[in-house]
Amino acid sequence: MPQVMTADDLRRAIRRIAHEILERHQGAERVILVGIHSRGVPLAEQLAEAIDELEGVKLPVGELDIGMYRDDLGKRPNTRLSRTLIPVDLTGEQVVLVDDVLYTGRTVRAALDALLSLGRPARVELAVIVDRGHRQLPIRPDYVGKNLPTSHDDRVFVRLPEVDGEAGVWMLTPGEEQR
Amino acid sequence: MTKHLLTTVGMERAELEGLLDSANEFSAVLQRAIPKVPALQGLTVATLFFEASTRTRLSFERAAKALSADVMSFAPSTSSLSKGESLKDTALTLKAMGADIMVVRHGATGAPWRVAEWTDCPVVNGGDGAHQHPTQALLDSLTIRNHFGKLDGLRIGIVGDIRHSRVARSDLYAFAALGAEVTLIAPPTLLPLDVTGWPVKVSTDLDEVLPELDVVYLLRVQIERGGSTVFPSLPEYVTGYGLTLERFSRLHPDAVVMHPGPMNRGVEIAPEIADHPRSLVLDQVTAGVAVRMAVLFQLGTGLVKS
Numbered sequence: 001m002p003q004v005m006t007a008d009d010l011r012r013a014i015r016r017i018a019h020e021i022l023e024r025h026q027g028a029e030r031v032i033l034v035g036i037h038s039r040g041v042p043l044a045e046q047l048a049e050a051i052d053e054l055e056g057v058k059l060p061v062g063e064l065d066i067g068m069y070r071d072d073l074g075k076r077p078n079t080r081l082s083r084t085l086i087p088v089d090l091t092g093e094q095v096v097l098v099d100d101v102l103y104t105g106r107t108v109r110a111a112l113d114a115l116l117s118l119g120r121p122a123r124v125e126l127a128v129i130v131d132r133g134h135r136q137l138p139i140r141p142d143y144v145g146k147n148l149p150t151s152h153d154d155r156v157f158v159r160l161p162e163v164d165g166e167a168g169v170w171m172l173t174p175g176e177e178q179r
Numbered sequence: 180m181t182k183h184l185l186t187t188v189g190m191e192r193a194e195l196e197g198l199l200d201s202a203n204e205f206s207a208v209l210q211r212a213i214p215k216v217p218a219l220q221g222l223t224v225a226t227l228f229f230e231a232s233t234r235t236r237l238s239f240e241r242a243a244k245a246l247s248a249d250v251m252s253f254a255p256s257t258s259s260l261s262k263g264e265s266l267k268d269t270a271l272t273l274k275a276m277g278a279d280i281m282v283v284r285h286g287a288t289g290a291p292w293r294v295a296e297w298t299d300c301p302v303v304n305g306g307d308g309a310h311q312h313p314t315q316a317l318l319d320s321l322t323i324r325n326h327f328g329k330l331d332g333l334r335i336g337i338v339g340d341i342r343h344s345r346v347a348r349s350d351l352y353a354f355a356a357l358g359a360e361v362t363l364i365a366p367p368t369l370l371p372l373d374v375t376g377w378p379v380k381v382s383t384d385l386d387e388v389l390p391e392l393d394v395v396y397l398l399r400v401q402i403e404r405g406g407s408t409v410f411p412s413l414p415e416y417v418t419g420y421g422l423t424l425e426r427f428s429r430l431h432p433d434a435v436v437m438h439p440g441p442m443n444r445g446v447e448i449a450p451e452i453a454d455h456p457r458s459l460v461l462d463q464v465t466a467g468v469a470v471r472m473a474v475l476f477q478l479g480t481g482l483v484k485s
Binding site: 065067068069071072073074075076077078079080081082083084113117118 | 182197200201204207208211213216217218219246476479480481482483484485
């Protein structure tokens with residue numbers, strides 16, 4: 001399976017997004033990083049570490065499960081819920097949602113509903129490692145690690161040490177051999 | 180294959196833990212300013228309660244509504260049951276009206292299994308005879324797990340009318356599967372005739388077992404079911420098996436008291452203990468809604484139309 005980002009690429013992308021967040025917010029005042037389960041959560045933690053290294057500020061990190069808000073639960077009969085935990089009151093905060101891959105936008109739509117049921121943030125932004133296109137909803141990312149042109153049948157895998165034991169991004173095109 | 184929740188017999192630890200984990204997420208939902216999620220929008224949950232019940236039916240209805248499902252409620256006193264309509268026709272009628280999930284309580288053992296066969300809907304057993312009441316077992320397990328962190332190694336004594344108790348029959352399998360050591364404690368007349376194969380110990384001497392227990396689970400003395408035929412008198416029951424203040428003082432200082440409700444204060448439980456900080460009775464009620472959300476969510480997710 002072709003690798004499209006190495007562990008180093010991933011680390012650099014996270015550092016760049018950390019810079020961009022700090023630049024856009026002129027620091028990190030009232031910013032909270034909220035990872036979408038499952039891989040968004042360790043990514044949000046890595047972003048928080050990168051921001052701490054750059055700015056010496058420890059941002060709060062939340063985790064969000066979208067299982068109760070999906071629009072395709074009928075096709076997911078065995079949906080398991082993960083923990084939703086937001087360590088601060090969201091009202092008035094600047095939220096950066098974090099996920100691994102942005103595709104149709106439906107996960108983000110569900111995440112927005114889940115988030116807004118918990119409070120009324122002043123602003124919500126979206127950071128993703130890979131934007132692979134093919135949006136079905138009017139949703140766009142604010143911070144992108146890599147824009148990856150794909151076809152519908154392709155599959156994109158972001159692997160993280162916390163979840164998968166290795167770091168990097170791979171793309172599987174049907175017909176090509178699984179590694 | 181249609182999924183159901185009919186019994187705790189044979190439920191595995193992973194399955195129980197999964198439901199309890201998800202119930203904790205729903206507990207958090209219930210504490211929000213707007214305690215509602217859209218998960219089961221468009222589904223209809225029917226509650227068929229052929230036996231009197233307030234808390235269980237209300238708890239299921241609260242759970243269904245918090246998941247944005249619609250609720251149809253059937254109660255025998257206001258229904259065609261008094262005109263002789265059968266269980267089968269009632270169930271089929273509710274299905275024809277659009278019920279997606281059925282919650283069934285019935286005095287006859289096995290009734291929820293029959294409804295499951297007839298309707299092909301997911302069925303939750305809300306209590307059948309003296310047989311099973313699985314959501315009670317889940318909410319009790321959740322209450323204990325949230326208090327102690329886990330059930331492994333805990334000593335749980337279930338005290339009272341075991342013979343007629345679906346709560347005991349459900350709880351003991353869940354508690355044992357989650358790693359607790361269960362002892363059934365009752366006078367010989369209130370013990371089942373045969374407990375072969377049950378993962379429990381049995382005792383007729385509460386005072387002997389009492390100091391070792393982490394959880395004292397008191398069952399309701401079913402006065403209305405002719406208590407007088409199985410023990411001589413209420414005062415005699417209290418003397419042998421009631422949790423009096425004197426017995427409470429001999430419990431381990433960290434031990435807790437539970438009761439499925441409704442309580443007979445002054446019979447199986449002294450009134451002061453019912454309201455004591457080490458009584459988890461109200462935690463049980465709270466856990467009930469969350470656990471039933473977890474169950475309805477698990478059964479309902481595959482049915483949602485999107």
